[in-house]
Amino acid sequence: MLKLRVKLCSFAALGPGKANLLEAVDRCGSITAAAKDQGMSYRRAWMLIDEMNRAFREPVVGAAAGGRTGGRAEVSELGREVLAIYREVQQLAETAVSEPLQRLENLVADSPEPPPAGTAPGSGRHRPLRDDD
Template structure:
């Protein structure tokens, strides 16, 4: 158990009203990279194919070039791959997250948290 509670930043990058990239979209990109399929990635993450497709579409529209490239079905079936830009953007996002987790301001904020406050809050919110 840590000496003090840990705060967890959630990094969301907005372009106007759209979330260009955030924790869920980064997970989706990783799942697509692993499975080579939007459908399989959606299933792995417990979301509908439609939801995954809409997230991919938003990401693809927010960046200069698509982050995910798709191939239509046929005898071999369809598929999806991260583009070179998709791999690069995902890497930048993950590095940015790590910098946030390690920034001195986060540590200073954590020192100001009431010990045991997350347990008390969780109990209050679930009762």
């Protein structure tokens, strides 16, 4: 499976998590409900949306303040366009790399064994993974 992450600027990227969150906000109509739908805290969802809103020329999500009936959030037209473009790029990338990825998957062990419990990443002869790995 391919997980596509697009670097937008020096502080933000768009990947499957943020794309799924945008879809959840669109479907649920609130950041609270979208956060719950995605299994994350409201604070985490709000921070991710704020990061996306800062990265683009216009907000991708707009919110109305809560009240007796609670707040509302709406994915903007720009947000829907961003999401559509991301999904298009994701589909094109998956199509382009499907054959080599299948060859790679064929080389993976049938039942790969996880590292022993208590083994810290970077211990022994292994080094921690970097972004460019």
